[in-house]
Amino acid sequence: MIEFTFWDIARNLLLAARWTVLLSIVAFAGGAIFGVAILLARISKRKWLRRSAEYYIGLFQGTPLLMQLFLLFFGLPLLGFRIEAWTAAVLGLTLCASAFLAEIWRGGVQSLPSGQWDAGSSLGLHYVAQLRLIILPQAFAITRAPTVGFLVQLIKSTALTSIIGFEELVRTSNAINNATFEPFTVYGLVALIYFVLCYPLTRYTKKLELRAAQR
Amino acid sequence: MGYALDFGWLNGAIGMIASGAVMTVFLIVVTSIAGTLLSIFGAIGRRSRHAILRKLVAGYVELIRNTPFLVQLFFIFFGLPRFGIRLDPVTAAILAMTLNMAAYSTEIVGAGLDAVPKGQSEAAKALGLRPRTIFIKIILPQALKVIFPALTSQIVIMMLESAVVSQIAVRELTYEADMLQARTFRAFETYFVVTLVYLGLSIALRKLLYTAGRRSIAGGMA
Numbered sequence: 001m002i003e004f005t006f007w008d009i010a011r012n013l014l015l016a017a018r019w020t021v022l023l024s025i026v027a028f029a030g031g032a033i034f035g036v037a038i039l040l041a042r043i044s045k046r047k048w049l050r051r052s053a054e055y056y057i058g059l060f061q062g063t064p065l066l067m068q069l070f071l072l073f074f075g076l077p078l079l080g081f082r083i084e085a086w087t088a089a090v091l092g093l094t095l096c097a098s099a100f101l102a103e104i105w106r107g108g109v110q111s112l113p114s115g116q117w118d119a120g121s122s123l124g125l126h127y128v129a130q131l132r133l134i135i136l137p138q139a140f141a142i143t144r145a146p147t148v149g150f151l152v153q154l155i156k157s158t159a160l161t162s163i164i165g166f167e168e169l170v171r172t173s174n175a176i177n178n179a180t181f182e183p184f185t186v187y188g189l190v191a192l193i194y195f196v197l198c199y200p201l202t203r204y205t206k207k208l209e210l211r212a213a214q215r
Numbered sequence: 216m217g218y219a220l221d222f223g224w225l226n227g228a229i230g231m232i233a234s235g236a237v238m239t240v241f242l243i244v245v246t247s248i249a250g251t252l253l254s255i256f257g258a259i260g261r262r263s264r265h266a267i268l269r270k271l272v273a274g275y276v277e278l279i280r281n282t283p284f285l286v287q288l289f290f291i292f293f294g295l296p297r298f299g300i301r302l303d304p305v306t307a308a309i310l311a312m313t314l315n316m317a318a319y320s321t322e323i324v325g326a327g328l329d330a331v332p333k334g335q336s337e338a339a340k341a342l343g344l345r346p347r348t349i350f351i352k353i354i355l356p357q358a359l360k361v362i363f364p365a366l367t368s369q370i371v372i373m374m375l376e377s378a379v380v381s382q383i384a385v386r387e388l389t390y391e392a393d394m395l396q397a398r399t400f401r402a403f404e405t406y407f408v409v410t411l412v413y414l415g416l417s418i419a420l421r422k423l424l425y426t427a428g429r430r431s432i433a434g435g436m437a
Contacts, residue, residue, distance in 0.1 A: 062371075062417040064378035066389060067410040074402035078218045152281065159283035163382060170285060183293035191282045191290060198281035 004180045010189060016172035017193050023168060024155045026090055031097025031154070038102035040131070043109050053102065060099035066160050068092050073164045089161035089168075097154055104146045108139030145208035152198045152205070159194075169193060224399040225408065235391030236412055242387060243374040243420070245309055250316030250373070251366065255355070257321035258328055272321065279318030285379050287311050292383045308380040316373050323365045327358030363428040370424065371417050378413070388412060 042053035060068065073088040112135060120130035140147075162171035169190055177186045260272040279287065291314075292307040302310065331354050339349040359366075381389035388409055396405040 059414065062375075062414045063410050064375040064389070064413055066378040066381075067406055067413060070392075070406040071403065071410060074396075074406060078403055156281075156283040159285040160379065162285070163379075170283070170289075173286075174289075177293065183289070184295075184297045187286055187290040187294050191278075191286050194282045194286060195278065199277065202277070202281055 004176070004182075006185065009176055009180065009182070009186060012176055013169065013173060013186075013189055013193060016167065016169045017197070019166070019168040020155070020158050020194075021197070023089060023093065023158045023161065023166070024151070027093035027097055027158070028151055028154055030090065030094035031101055034094060034098035035101030035105065036136075038098050039105045039109070042102055042106050057099045057103050060096050061103070065092070065096055065157055066163060068096055069160060069164050085161065085164050085166040088164055089158070089166040093154065093157060093161070096157070097150070100150055100153075101147065104143050104150060105139055107146075108141075108143035109135055111142060112138055142212070145205050145212060148201055148208065149205045152201045155198055155201075156194065220404055221401060222404055222408070224395070224401055224404075228395050228399070228405075231391045231395060232388070232409065232412060235386065235388035235409075236416065238385065238387040239374065239377055239416065242305075242308060242312060242377050242380070242385070243370065246312040246316050246373060246377075247370045249309075249313045251320055251324075253313065253317035254320035254324045257317055258325040259350075261321060261325050262328065276318045276321050279315055284311070284315050284376050285382065287315060288380060288383060304380075304383045304385045307383060308377070308385045312373060312377060312380070315376075316369065319369050320366060323362050323369060324358065326365075327362035328354060330361045331357045363424075367421060367424040367428065371421055374417060374420060375413065 038053050038056060041049045042057070044050055044053075069088060069092040072092045073083065073085070076083045076088070076091075116134055116138070117130060120134045125133065158168055159170045162168055162174065165171070173186050173190045177183050180186065257272050257276070260268045261276075263269055263272075288308070288311040291311045292302065292304070295302065335353055335357065336349050339353045344352070377387065378389040381387060381393060384390065392405050392409040396402040399405060
């Protein structure tokens with residue numbers, strides 16, 4: 001049996017945490033890009049587009065993320081795609097993030113007075129230019145606090161990808177725990193690492209909320 | 216393609232899925248009640264005169280809110296036996312879910328308490344009511360009315376999050392799905408059906424809480 005010192009455990013966990021961070025960043029970026037597309041559909045003038053986006057959001061907000069990951073992990077191979085845990089993790093978190101971000105931003109768009117759209121039209125801007133120059137910048141600015149708040153949520157959600165076999169923080173900690181039989185230390189450290197990742201963002205969210213309330 | 220979806224196994228599996236769903240519902244019912252009660256005390260503690268209590272509750276809330284539920288669950292189930300606290304899976308799951316739920320709803324209940332105008336408690340005091348009566352009869356009902364939608368969302372989120380407790384072998388919906396797919400080798404179809412069950416549960420739970428809340432809380436207030 002190999003002896004693990006406290007520092008061995010901590011070092012291995014920190015190395016694994018890099019994957020958690022990377023996955024969070026990739027999923028957030030992907031979710032943001034795809035989320036804008038969902039948002040555009042959700043606020044579209046065409047009813048069927050609005051409806052589809054609404055169902056898409058409802059589907060991802062109404063089912064467990066774990067199930068979404070399982071469906072991708074087991075479903076995509078049936079369609080003939082070779083899929084690894086990393087791909088399923090990125091794809092699952094991206095899709096889920098896009099639904100949540102679209103819903104957050106929709107709140108921002110709908111909180112804008114309709115005069116903003118009217119003013120855009122009276123300046124002769126077409127729909128896309130109105131969105132790009134007037135509506136979306138304001139909607140993003142209003143919803144910055146919940147958006148960062150969702151990032152915290154997303155970082156925590158990456159823990160679930162351990163269950164489909166992606167080697168991030170939790171999966172590594174399970175392996176280390178099986179080798180060391182020190183669950184208290186191992187999971188305590190894991191919690192600490194997540195806390196260090198998330199807490200600054202939570203503080204930032206609070207600050208943004210306060211600033212928004214003062215305005 | 217060469218793959219045909221097969222739902223033929225479903226007939227023999229309805230019992231397993233149903234018993235898993237019952238367990239999931241049981242978990243969320245216990246958790247919602249215990250978590251909400253605990254969070255009322257949390258919100259009071261957060262607004263206490265004693266700085267230590269305020270800090271303690273705030274620390275607890277931040278700790279839970281900034282770590283994944285899965286890690287909290289593992290910590291409770293695998294980590295606590297070190298101190299001689301050995302819990303069976305269901306108890307560990309309920310404990311982890313309740314602690315998690317309480318942290319989130321402490322913030323929600325707190326916001327509700329703050330939303331009740333100060334004049335309400337002053338008026339009650341002027342009528343000679345005791346502080347406890349003022350809180351239970353005057354402040355809390357009004358606070359609950361304000362926060363009910365947020366609380367409903369939190370309960371639904373918690374129900375979806377409870378899928379994770381399958382990892383410590385609690386025989387709820389996801390656990391039964393894992394067992395089924397291992398037996399039928401129809402992983403996609405199994406998880407597809409179970410996902411639909413979750414979707415149905417979350418829609419039903421939201422509807423139920425919404426109507427119940429409107430009847431008892433909002434109606435009682437009017």
